[in-house]
Amino acid sequence: MRPRYWLLSTISIILIASAAIAGLNAAIDIYGLYRPTRGLCLGVYGDPRVAKYLLSMRHVPENFNAILTGASISANWDVKRIEKLRVYNGSITGGTIVEEKAVIDAALERPGISVAFLLVHPALTWSHEFRTVEMTPGLKRSALGSLSLWDAYKDMARIRLGLRPATFDCSGTETFLSMPSAMNINMRQMWNAPEFTVDPIALRAWRTLIAGLRRRRVQLIFIVPPTSESLLRTKGVPLQIFMERMRSAIGPSDLWIDFLRPEYKEYRESRNFSDGVHLFPASANRVVEQINAQVDQWIADGRLDLLEPRKLASIPVHAAAELEKRDLSDRK
Amino acid sequence: MLFHSFAYLIFLPIVAAIYAILRLKTPRPWSQAWLLAASLFFYTRAASANLPLLLASILFNWAVARRMMAQTDDGRRKLYLWAGLTVNIIVLFLFKYVNLFLETVAWLHGPRLSFPHLGFPLGVSFFSLTQIMYLVDAWPRAPSSPAARKIFRGLTEANSLFDHATFVAFFPYVVAGPLSRVRQVVPQLHEYTMKEPRQVMACRGLFLFSMGLAKKVVLGDSYATIADAGFLSVSSYSTVEAWIFCLAALLHLYFDFSGYSDMALGAAWMLGIDIPQNFNAPLQSRSISEFWQRWHISLSNFITEYLYTPLLRSMGRTTLAASAAATILAMGIAGLWHGPAWTFLAWGLSHGIALAGHQIFRQRKLHMPGWLGWILTFLFLTSTIPFLRASNLPDAVLMISRLIPGRDLLGHAALEGLLPFSPTVLLHPVGFGVVLAFFFRTSMRYATDLRPSLRTAFASASLVVYSLLFINSAPARQFVYFRF
Numbered sequence: 001m002r003p004r005y006w007l008l009s010t011i012s013i014i015l016i017a018s019a020a021i022a023g024l025n026a027a028i029d030i031y032g033l034y035r036p037t038r039g040l041c042l043g044v045y046g047d048p049r050v051a052k053y054l055l056s057m058r059h060v061p062e063n064f065n066a067i068l069t070g071a072s073i074s075a076n077w078d079v080k081r082i083e084k085l086r087v088y089n090g091s092i093t094g095g096t097i098v099e100e101k102a103v104i105d106a107a108l109e110r111p112g113i114s115v116a117f118l119l120v121h122p123a124l125t126w127s128h129e130f131r132t133v134e135m136t137p138g139l140k141r142s143a144l145g146s147l148s149l150w151d152a153y154k155d156m157a158r159i160r161l162g163l164r165p166a167t168f169d170c171s172g173t174e175t176f177l178s179m180p181s182a183m184n185i186n187m188r189q190m191w192n193a194p195e196f197t198v199d200p201i202a203l204r205a206w207r208t209l210i211a212g213l214r215r216r217r218v219q220l221i222f223i224v225p226p227t228s229e230s231l232l233r234t235k236g237v238p239l240q241i242f243m244e245r246m247r248s249a250i251g252p253s254d255l256w257i258d259f260l261r262p263e264y265k266e267y268r269e270s271r272n273f274s275d276g277v278h279l280f281p282a283s284a285n286r287v288v289e290q291i292n293a294q295v296d297q298w299i300a301d302g303r304l305d306l307l308e309p310r311k312l313a314s315i316p317v318h319a320a321a322e323l324e325k326r327d328l329s330d331r332k
Numbered sequence: 333m334l335f336h337s338f339a340y341l342i343f344l345p346i347v348a349a350i351y352a353i354l355r356l357k358t359p360r361p362w363s364q365a366w367l368l369a370a371s372l373f374f375y376t377r378a379a380s381a382n383l384p385l386l387l388a389s390i391l392f393n394w395a396v397a398r399r400m401m402a403q404t405d406d407g408r409r410k411l412y413l414w415a416g417l418t419v420n421i422i423v424l425f426l427f428k429y430v431n432l433f434l435e436t437v438a439w440l441h442g443p444r445l446s447f448p449h450l451g452f453p454l455g456v457s458f459f460s461l462t463q464i465m466y467l468v469d470a471w472p473r474a475p476s477s478p479a480a481r482k483i484f485r486g487l488t489e490a491n492s493l494f495d496h497a498t499f500v501a502f503f504p505y506v507v508a509g510p511l512s513r514v515r516q517v518v519p520q521l522h523e524y525t526m527k528e529p530r531q532v533m534a535c536r537g538l539f540l541f542s543m544g545l546a547k548k549v550v551l552g553d554s555y556a557t558i559a560d561a562g563f564l565s566v567s568s569y570s571t572v573e574a575w576i577f578c579l580a581a582l583l584h585l586y587f588d589f590s591g592y593s594d595m596a597l598g599a600a601w602m603l604g605i606d607i608p609q610n611f612n613a614p615l616q617s618r619s620i621s622e623f624w625q626r627w628h629i630s631l632s633n634f635i636t637e638y639l640y641t642p643l644l645r646s647m648g649r650t651t652l653a654a655s656a657a658a659t660i661l662a663m664g665i666a667g668l669w670h671g672p673a674w675t676f677l678a679w680g681l682s683h684g685i686a687l688a689g690h691q692i693f694r695q696r697k698l699h700m701p702g703w704l705g706w707i708l709t710f711l712f713l714t715s716t717i718p719f720l721r722a723s724n725l726p727d728a729v730l731m732i733s734r735l736i737p738g739r740d741l742l743g744h745a746a747l748e749g750l751l752p753f754s755p756t757v758l759l760h761p762v763g764f765g766v767v768l769a770f771f772f773r774t775s776m777r778y779a780t781d782l783r784p785s786l787r788t789a790f791a792s793a794s795l796v797v798y799s800l801l802f803i804n805s806a807p808a809r810q811f812v813y814f815r816f
Contacts, residue, residue, distance in 0.1 A: 006784035
């Protein structure tokens with residue numbers, strides 16, 4: 001073969017193969033990025049971080065009006081039990097607030113989400129790392145052909161062929177294949193420390209997230225999850241200090257559901273937890289039902305009107321924008 | 333703009349195609365001007381804030397060399413040389429070591445004192461060394477006889493600013509080498525000097541580039557996943573875990589930097605310019621001396637010619653002890669060149685000591701079976717890699733101590749805790765990489781043996797497309813040597 005033809009052939013094969021791979025994946029479109037997705041049930045396959053982030057770009061705002069952010073603690077909360085809202089469970093196992101913020105920011109790029117449930121827990125603010133991939137809009141390109149997509153296809157094939165059970169439902173709620181019987185190394189480190197470390201960048205991301213949500217007139221519901229009494233006996237005070245610090249972010253129009261309050265003692269009994277922080281499915285259901293009752297009450301009180309745009313809360317628009325800008329420059 | 337970014341994969345073929353057309357259809361300055369413009373665009377896209385420094389360095393060194401070569405008096409000539417070298421070394425120290433000095437002063441003084449961070453200009457370590465080599469090459473007087481001029485390794489006449497700027501800013505090596513000499517590159521800007529026809533070299537260049545790309549993004553980044561996890565916070569690893577993390581760090585460094593060097597050489601070949609080879613299957617070396625003849629060859633040559641030899645000469649009589657001392661000192665300086673940290677100094681000194689030991693071994697005419705030499709070299713390289721990889725000296729020492737078999741020999745708790753968040757598919761190429769690094773020929777050999785056929789076209793395209801899938805999976809990791 002003459003060198004000129006070799007060069008042309010090689011470049012042509014690269015272009016044709018790349019275009020074919022991208023075209024095929026865009027046609028399959030497991031994340032619903034390139035087609036209307038209203039009414040579709042798109043599962044979470046492969047790396048849940050990548051999947052939930054990409055699903056949030058279009059599928060979540062087209063099919064849900066509320067989103068729950070959190071870590072593994074809330075990943076198995078069956079949010080379909082919240083009856084008056086269509087909630088997507090955006091919780092990510094091992095997730096930080098920085099990752100959760102990325103998911104919410106993606107979901108808010110399109111109209112649709114008007115309520116955000118924010119889990120308040122030290123697990124979300126102890127670090128600001130992206131655990132597997134950096135969740136930026138550029139990740140959308142990975143849906144056209146990437147390793148994570150290949151992992152997702154393999155995962156989907158295994159589930160559809162019945163080789164393993166589906167672990168996520170259409171609302172993003174995870175069914176743990178096995179409940180963690182002991183805390184993982186990170187969680188252990190966090191609970192063994194004398195107080196709960198708050199990463200400054202994670203804290204800023206938390207504040208920026210809240211400011212951004214207010215700016216976009218999204219109603220906020222903060223949830224302090226139950227923790228087993230046995231853990232609270234040694235870490236109750238540091239946890240309260242942490243919660244007070246986080247509570248400073250809430251405004252008068254927000255709902256704060258705190259399962260550390262005395263009246264929720266039954267939710268904190270040790271038998272509800274597999275490892276002190278993760279709830280067994282039945283206990284998680286009871287927690288979500290309690291949240292549902294409070295949301296119902298809230299709606300009955302006229303404090304949540306999904307049809308009317310919310311009033312701007314105490315943080316003015318320019319301040320929220322400034323916070324976001326500072327957060328961006330910090331990350332750079 | 334990184335070599336393994338989508339932007340570069342579009343940039344390179346466009347630049348190469350237009351350059352080839354201009355070489356054919358227009359007078360030489362036009363094609364060279366295109367190359368210079370492309371190089372400056374490349375550097376600006378990578379680090380626009382550092383462009384003034386690069387331009388100032390080009391202008392200064394060109395002017396100094398020109399003035400130096402115009403001098404008839406040897407004393408004045410030497411004065412220009414030392415002035416030029418001093419300024420380049422100051423620039424290098426200013427950006428690489430002053431931050432460390434200021435941070436130390438601020439730390440000693442207390443929290444109220446703070447200094448601005450000067451930043452680290454991209455490629456300053458490499459283009460400063462290129463300029464040093466240029467000045468040293470320009471210093472000796474060219475012999476008058478044509479026969480002697482042919483073998484003369486210095487510069488026979490002063491370059492034009494246009495040539496010097498194109499030489500220093502040449503985009504395939506401006507950021508991280510290979511360190512190239514003016515006498516090799518500048519004549520190639522004027523006329524095509526390679527033995528094979530231009531189109532054959534373009535094919536080989538593309539093939540080499542595709543292999544380098546795959547080495548970097550498929551293999552290098554896969555090893556990086558394991559090494560990053562292991563060195564993020566060194567803790568109580570078992571012996572097996574410590575060896576796995578250290579081997580992953582070594583292979584990451586090898587595939588990352590040799591992949592980068594292949595891409596640089598491939599890109600240069602696509603433009604019809606030959607630059608030095610940087611790697612020659614170093615992990616197959618049977619001694620530490622052989623390793624340094626095969627690893628980062630352009631830096632090794634620089635160390636030998638511009639550090640070791642002058643140091644040895646300055647010691648007077650060449651004895652074994654003087655040679656060993658010069659080796660250790662030169663390697664210590666080379667270690668510090670990687671960055672202002674005790675870990676880099678320790679790495680350089682440990683290699684210097686090993687090289688000196690090998691000199692003594694050879695001097696006494698001792699022999700060792702090849703396989704034993706390979707094992708010892710491998711063990712040494714793996715056990716010293718924590719100095720290059722760990723974030724501080726205590727961590728490096730802790731990791732090295734874990735390599736010694738102890739009570740916890742086969743534990744794998746840390747691996748289980750650290751790796752579940754890695755995409756499984758990323759770990760698949762890991763086994764293949766070990767075989768490739770230790771038993772296969774170099775990518776350069778495969779490229780020079782390339783026979784253009786549909787089969788090799790598919791092989792080259794497959795490597796690029798497979799690499800694109802990896803690039804598209806996560807934000808691109810920077811090349812390791814961009815930090816040094």
